[in-house]
Amino acid sequence: MALCGVAGENLVRFACIRTGIKNAGGRTGMGCLMGSKNIKAVAAKGTRGIEIAHPDRMLKKVEELKEYLMSSKITPILGSVGTPLLYEVSNAFGGIRTKNSQLNAWSDNLNASEVEKYVEKMISCSSCFTHCRHRNTLDGEGPEYTALGLVGSNLGIDNLAHVIELQNDCNELGLDISSSGTYMAWATELMEKKIINKKMTGGMKLSFGDFETYKKLLYNISRRKGFGDILAEGSRNVKRFGPKSKDYLIAVKGLPQSDPHDVRYMRAFALGIATSTRGADHLRSRPTLEIFFKLPPEVKDRIYGKGISRDPTSLDGKEKVVFFSDNIFAMIDCLGMCKFICHGFNSPHYVDYKWMSELIYCASGWKYKENELREIGKRVIDIERLFNYKHGMTKKDDTLPKRYFDDPSPLKAAKGHHVDRKEFAKALDRYYKLRGWDNNGVVKGARVKQLEAIQ
Ligand code: SF4
Known part of the structure; x- marks a missing residue:
């Protein structure tokens, strides 16, 4: 259902x-x-089973795949602690969105080892043996890394039970956690900076760390009550709050950033969220391996190609990283497979084009070569680009929140880092070129004709 x-x-x-x-x-x-x-x-109930073209070969392949995936060091870790492991990794160098990205590091109270204390058991999506998800002892599921960041550090909350309660509330009310956490943090900073006031919020005072107020606000957003009714309009509130308010909104193309990474230190992530079709969306291009600093250089070369800077704070060659990630994640989306086990998302040992080709054949009997699958992902990105263009999105929308350009990170290894506008513009141009788009990021006419000719 x-x-x-x-x-x-x-x-x-x-x-x-x-x-x-x-x-x-x-x-x-x-x-x-x-x-x-x-x-x-x-609601739907199936009664007729699923036809598999080559059932015996499929079963054999699935067993093989299971062994292959388990050979990655990441799978058992995902299965025991889930995505909260990323909180500590990001926080260690100052890459975690904190208090609407005014800060970039937060409390160890939200580390995976603390989350463990609230885990009733690990669970999984249908048929998956990775079981990277938690059932928590506070009557819900999660938290994932996203929740720890967006309704934790980003709201200035370091009490883990409170963070879990807020994410459970979002889940029960049907609210997107990433957007809810981003908008509440945005409104809080706007109040701190006196861009909005208590008259506008119906008397509600917003302060970072104020769990009770945020809990009430989530409820009010879902019922469109009081200031909740206003915040329920999301980024459209820039019109209501005034143009200055946009400087503090951590969103791209009007969509709040989905993941808790502060991208000022991670430039491939920055280019990825700036160019992603839906807006600030890590599920289109997240190059997690960029922050696995210990990954041998030759492994990164094999995945992304040569000529890419090893320095996460450099944009040199990062267009190749984003190009690779966009394409393969678009392809894995076409198959309806989980991105967590997609090559390059969490591990170099996950499902690559070779595996996809084999699995498609076993399930459907369709024969796809690896290069044909690469082309499908690329096609998806081009078609999405055309859709956006038709709806008025242009090069000016492939950008980042002002703060990532203009306010250097204040803490830890990321201290002093920000995205340089000129370097970013050059990387954007290189990305467009790699995709075969024109200098304004528009899909060229010849490619449009090619796409139109595909039946
Ligand atoms: S399908 Fe993906 S999200 Fe679900 S349990 Fe498996 S790895 Fe985790």
Whole structure:
């Protein structure tokens, strides 16, 4: 069953479609769209099984794949602690969004070892043996790394039980955690800077670390009550709060950044969220291996290609990293497979084009060569680009929140780092060129004709 929840019913612009307590189509307000059509839920029950072209070979391949995936060091770690392991990794060098990115590092209280204390058991999505998800002891599922950052450090909360409670609330109300945490932190900084006031919030005082107020605000957003009704409009509030407010909004193309990475230290991440189709979306191009500093250089070369700077703070060659990641993640999306086990997302040992080709053949009998699969991912990106262009998105939308350019990170190894505008512009040009787009990031006419000719 897929349902939109109370936030979707009340047309909150960042409402999810949920298919479980935690699993969600969380971004871009699909729950709101569902609510706008007066659909609360869709339920389906299958009775006819699934036809597999080569069932014996498929079973053999799945067993092989299981062994192959388990050979990665990351799989057992994901299965025991889940994504919270990334919190500590990012926090160690100052790469965690904190207090609306005014800071870039936060408390160790949200480390995976602390999360463990609230884990009832590890669970998994249907048929997956990785079981990277948690059922928590506070009557919900999670938290993931995203929740630790967005309703934890980003709101200035270091009490883990409170963080878990806020993310459980988001899940139950049908609110996108990334957007909710980003908007509440944004509003808090706007109040600190006196860009909004208590008159605008209906008397509500917003302060970083104020768990009770944030809890109430989440409830009010989902019911569109008081200031919650205003915040439910999301980034459209730039018009209401005034143009200065945009400088503090951590969003791209109007979409709040989905992951808690502070990208001032991680330039491939920065280029990725700036160029991603949906906006600040780590699920399109997250090059996690960029921050696994100990990964041997030859392994990175093999994945992304040569001529890429080893320095995470350099943009040299990072267009290749984003290009590779965009394409393979788009392809894995076409298969409906989990990105966590996709080559390059969390480990170099995960499902690559060779595996995809074999699995597609076993399941459907269709023969795809590796280079044909690469081309499919590339095609997806081009078609999405055309869609965006048709709806008025241009080069000016491939950018970053002002803070990432103009405010250097204040803490840890990332201290002093920010994204240089000139370097960024050059990297953007190189990325467009690699994709075969024109200097303005528009898909060229010849390519459009080629795409139109595909049946
Ligand atoms: S399908 Fe993905 S998210 Fe779900 S348990 Fe497996 S690895 Fe984790």
